[in-house]
């Protein structure tokens with residue numbers, strides 16, 4: 174099961190990788206104040222933030238973008254001292270009557286008493302799924318990592334990388350699951366002394382105000398919500414998405430090193446789901462392999478063509494050389510053949526001279542034809 178779970182996680186990581194981008198922007202880039210901006214502030218280079226609650230109001234921020242699936246990570250240092258009656262919330266939420274919501278709420282307490290971590294999840298407007306936890310450290314002494322990990326199969330609440338709660342997708346059993354609506358990321362600090370501490374018994378001590386919570390290093394490794402089209406885009410890798418996969422996800426060996434481990438109690442609910450995800454993985458790997466081999470064979474073909482072109486050029490040069498040689502041969506041949514016919518004519522002429530025995534005199538002497546010399550023969554040939 175461990176191997177197949179790893180396989181499935183690879184697929185999920187691939188899935189999210191296609192569309193997600195790490196929003197590691199600073200607070201001003203990725204978020205804005207939706208409440209109490211007058212007394213809250215962004216600090217330093219924009220990676221730090223302070224929310225304030227006093228008698229005038231609480232305060233809050235929200236992300237500019239909505240997401241569907243991903244890892245939403247925030248470092249928080251909670252209100253110290255007497256924080257009874259205050260609530261610091263870090264949550265995802267969509268809007269509308271049938272909204273989805275995934276919550277971390279930190280319920281303050283009197284000095285020295287432990288904070289309570291209150292978690293909840295709403296699907297299509299339905300909540301009532303609270304679970305509470307006590308932390309194993311003082312959350313006011315330093316920043317701690319609160320991460321909501323949300324994929325098509327499960328929602329996991331992490332505190333310092335320790336999963337404290339898992340909400341699995343049991344849609345097949347008729348239980349709602351947040352997978353149809355993009356959610357924005359919110360955080361707020363507010364007065365909840367009608368219920369937060371000991372069920373509302375302990376009220377806010379305003380003499381301890383202003384109450385301040387500190388935030389740092391918001392990260393959203395998440396699939397951006399662009400409307401309903403994102404429902405399939407953020408879930409299933411299509412052919413195009415496979416092709417867009419960055420090189421680091423190429424091939425088996427690299428993919429295996431991208432395996433992310435989830436806590437042991439996350440399992441996939443049905444063999445069907447597992448098979449589906451495995452098939453998608455194989456599908457993607459095949460497309461990638463095909464693309465690679467196409468690229469490879471293209472390169473081979475190009476190299477072959479270049480080779481052929483070079484050969485053709487060599488042959489052309491050779492052909493030019495040969496045809497020049499041929500022309501030369503032809504010229505030589507015609508020269509030779511005219512020389513031969515010339516010689517034949519001379520032989521004829523000599524034979525004719527012999528036959529006529531009419532030896533001409535040359536410079537007053539009777540001579541043999543061999544001694545006639547050029548001029549006489551030429552004269553004779555032309556007069557035949």
Ligand SMILES: *[C@@H]1O[C@H](CO)[C@@H](O)[C@H](O)[C@H]1NC(C)=O
Pocket residue numbers: 244246318319320331333334335
């Ligand atoms: C916060 O926790 C998440 C979930 O375990 C982890 O992926 C992330 O790397 C952590 N971030 C920091 C800064 O430790």
Ligand SMILES: *[C@@H]1O[C@H](CO)[C@@H](O)[C@H](O)[C@H]1NC(C)=O
Pocket residue numbers: 280281282283286287288289369370371372
């Ligand atoms: C506050 O401290 C009391 C006493 O330890 C504890 O019972 C309670 O759960 C704590 N948290 C809240 C939110 O009341």
